[in-house]
Amino acid sequence: MISRIQHLITFSFIILTFFFPLRGESIWVKYGNQVFRGVGDAKAIALSEAEVASATGPLAILWNPARLHGESPRSLVYAHQERFAGAVTFDILGVDLKERPTSKWSLVVIREAVQGIPRTTDALLYETGSLDDPTERVLSSNVTFFNQSQWAGMVGFATQRNDWQLGGNAKVLMHQLGEYSGWGMGFDFGATRNFSPNNVFGVSVRDVTTSWIVWDSGTVERIAPEVRVGDAHSVILQNVPVRINVMATAVMSLGGKTRNDDFAIGNIGTHFRAGAEIVYGENLRVRLGRNPLSGYSMGLGLGFDFGHIDYAFVPSPLGTVLGSSHYVSLNLKLDALSSLQSRLGR
Secondary structure: OHHHHHHHHHHHHHHHHHOHHHHOEEEEEOOOOHHHOOOOOHHHHHOOOOOOOOOOOHHHHHOOHHHHHOOOOOEEEEEEEEEOOOOEEEEEEEEEOOOEOOEEEEEEEEEEEEEEEEEOOOOEOOOOOOOOOOOOOEOHHHOEEEEEEEEEEEEEEEEEEOOEEEEEEEEEEEEEEOOEEEEEEEEEEEEEEEEEOOEEEEEEEEOOOOEEEEEOOOEEEEEOOEEEEEEEEEEEOOOOOEEEEEEEEEEEEOOOOOOOOOEEEOOEEEEEEEEEEEEEOOOEEEEEEEEOOOEEEEEEEEEEOOEEEEEEEEOOOOOOOOOOEEEEEEEEEHHHHHHHHHHHOO
8 A cells, every 4th residue: 555655746846847847837947956055954055055965964964865874873863054144044944854774864944034125126217127227226114024934845765775775765845935936846867886895976957857846937947967076085093083074076067057157168157065073082083165156164063962053154155245144053963862761761
């Protein structure tokens, strides 16, 4: 019975993905599904999201669902983000679901909000309809404001096939932009493999079937796939309790080139992300990352018996005055929560 239900859900997803969006005007966008980008725990953000081969915990499905098959303990993660001096806020909750004999699953819920966005289209003095006209002026008394929010959910799994760890996820999105609303769906796929004891290779494809957002206006935004290829390596120092983790990821967007690309292969924009983490005694972690948007990122992690607490800082994007961003996250081991519940129940 359960198998039939799973097949029915899969069939419905395929029908909705490939046929329903065709009923509206379809346009390709480069910056769609932004709620799934730059989101995650403070650990990953401090490492500039270079974790396609090294992500851990339930939020691993954001970068590579195959990483759910790692050796990290089952956990519950909550993260809060204040981006661009607090203009954009994110809340992320992830939890490892019950393990099955041949697979591991996790669930992630994301909320993003922007408050008080000025609407100037109805406040133009000469009613030209655009601020591109250098003679146009804005009447401040006629400016109104609106809000924007996004809710997103993602369910992912990972399994072992010979020497490869394979994983995938399905994601849904509900977007409210002023009086307009839209919803969408997409799928990701990932794989990892250990080629040496301290080395992991990873690859993931976001929006593998192309994702889309259907607006109530009839417009359908389509998002092209994005391929991420990366490698992670650990170096354990002798005679001192220090481990150094280094990682690098190449991100290739099939949607075309952007100004943040390091280079392009034809019309495929490509940029690099890298990160380094120094771990001292499993209780103190210092992190530094490189990315093309803000230049760098940094963070700190503190480990405890119940889990760990992490912080990340990202400066304002290069060439802008949007403001810096701060990230905090709490990772709780589910075994520690169960032990606490048992002690409180006595």
